Amino acid sequence: MGRVVPLLVLSLVLFSLVLLSPITSTATPTHPSVIIVGAGMSGIMAAKTLSDAGITNIQILEATDRIGGRMHKVPFAGINVELGANWVEGVNGNEVNPIWTLANDLNLRNFRSDYTNISANFYKHGGGLYDSSAVEEEIEKTEKVEAAGEEIVPELAENGRDDISILTLQRLLDHVPTDPVGMAVDYYTFDYEFAEPPRVTSMRNTIPLPTFSNFGEDVYFVADQRGYGSIVEHLAGHFLKTDESGNIIDSRISFNKVVREINYTDNGVTVFTEDGETYEADYVMVSVSLGVLQTHLIRFNPVLPNWKILALYQFDMAVYTKIFIKFNETFWPTGNGTEFFLYASERRGYYPIWQQFEKQYPGANVLLVTVSDEESRRIEQQSDEETKAEVMDVLREMFGKDISEATDILVPRWWSDRFFKGTFSNWPIGVSKNEYNEIRKPVGRIHFTGEHTSEHYNGYVHGAYLAARVLFFISFVYTIESDNIVLKEIFRLLCNHTCVCSS
Incomplete structure (x- = not known):
């Protein structure tokens, strides 16, 4: 490398x-x-x-x-969670990620994140699940966009002056998602990784992404209580x-x-x-x-x-916000193929990506929802109680009106912190x-x-x-x-x- x-x-x-x-x-x-x-x-x-x-x-x-710095554990509802960096990204490839080596040297407790069943876990605005085939169709369209980008990038000038945004690439291929499922897949593919939307992000410098092409496609969630x-x-x-x-x-x-x-x-x-x-x-x-x-x-x-x-x-200094929510009981699906689930709102980027911690924090009854960019900045400027109310409304859309109320919420504020002013660059x-x-x-x-x-x-x-x-x-x-x-x-x-x- x-x-x-x-x-x-x-x-x-x-x-x-x-x-x-x-x-x-x-x-x-x-x-x-x-x-x-x-x-x-x-x-x-x-x-x-x-x-x-x-x-x-x-x-x-x-x-x-x-x-x-931005690797920071904090206590939350009886466990330590990470406000910032949480994954070793880029594992099991041709090259060895040096952070993976260090994590193994320290025997850090970690879990491979499995996104393979994500299409079966897409929740509608208003309740219910989307048919997995409809989600798979959107995922395939997005994969075709990425594949086209990989073919185009080598033809661009080395200095990067011919670069285009990912959104421009989508327009060229006539695939700019506008419906809830398409926008959720779009967010999951691009914003979830770069913390900014396709209209901002460089195609040349992210397709293919060197982290995954060099170090491997797998990512591992660090859940070690040492942090x-x-x-x-x-x-x-x-x-x-x-x-x-x-x-x-x-x-x-x-x-x-x-x-x-x-x-x-x-x-x-x-x-x-x-x-x-x-x-x-x-x-x-x-x-x-x-x-x-x-x-x-x-x-x-x-x-x-x-x-x-x-x-x-x-x-760009992007903002990526991981919101942790604690409950007295588990009301979401558990078992294989349920770790990640998405909420396909009509409002792009509105509490879209969720993770449950059945394996990472057994018995903790904690969920994680990720937001970024404008939603992160908006949420940082409101009270935690207001954020919790919004989160509960979304969860009730997904799982019904009778679910239990959250007992605790943790909302990081990296953008507001004068010592960081964001989470990572894009x-x-x-x-x-x-x-x-x-x-x-x-x-x-x-x-x-x-x-x-x-x-x-x-x-x-x-x-x-x-x-x-x-x-x-x-x-x-x-x-x-x-x-x-x-x-x-x-x-x-x-x-x-x-x-x-x-x-």
Whole structure:
């Protein structure tokens, strides 16, 4: 796979950096070589990559009171559930997803999501199930659209300037769903994956989707009570000091440090936090979400160049909301082929995709309904009681008026959270590969990582992981050691074996 660095080349890079780097102290840095903003997957992986290379004089500044970023478990109705990332997506293919390897190393409790019987679980607005053959017909039409896209994409210009939206592709093939079943299948196929509708999403960069074509079609739901974020905690434990209980006690990471300003010159960077603290370093690695970069939470001085600002604002930060609802009893179908069911509303995207947890959380009587985009933003601005009332109305449409009332509801608000401003990035129509490279490209001594900087896996946990592990070496360590002839040759080889080199 083009994105994964060959082991031999990566080992050469690490070995050379360990030999050449003068920074090997693990003491609390008064003037760290590198400040890393954010302790999500990419931030922690960037720090680990540095540490593995012998560059340990770092300082991580995290705005919240935890590590993990958008991998975040919370207690709900007697179990821990995930507010954000929940699946290992892309498993059982020709390549091995690195997150799948980590999940197995930690023995995380997970379950393969089985969507094969979805056509038999389509509920009508007004009650009752659709005939499965009618649903299958719509699914086949959508599959033909995707197949046509796979044939068209190789013919498009490499720079992406001939790109079209998925909706445009649908129009070309005379298949723009307008009835409830068609819209529900459409949402299930595209919005459920990208958190934005077909009119927004780039065809070239999503058909075929590299995550599934490279790593495999299967997805696994993580239901481990330690949390999906325990993967990030595990990675952090490789280079940060912990106590006997595994709690991080390393002074090189500071929590509740909200970065508000980054000043940069040719000689170094100065980072200012909301609590009045000032940090100086040689470089800074910014791993905050694209949504945060599109706000004014962090001010850059001097202002980032226009090409950088334009690139950041052209890309999309989508919103994907998983709403958990607790009941005293189970009134929905259980057993094989019933894990997922859809509600085909006349209003596209209105509480469409449901999941029951008979296997994942036995006896919990919990349902999950997923919404996205405009519905997510609308729901975030109303009370949980209002959302629960809407949810109950939909459930009564599906299962009858006499079902029991929900006892608890959990509504994440990623869009409203100033530390995230959304859930994950989506590649929209109109952004070429060259423009995308500018999202990842450093500005002076400021470098950027995160799932939004992963060209082929943006929006995914493995994208965040690989972005920090691969792009980091190319754009960051190369800058630090660019005067060394040996490293120049190593990085030339590295770039030849990957497709993440910035222009």
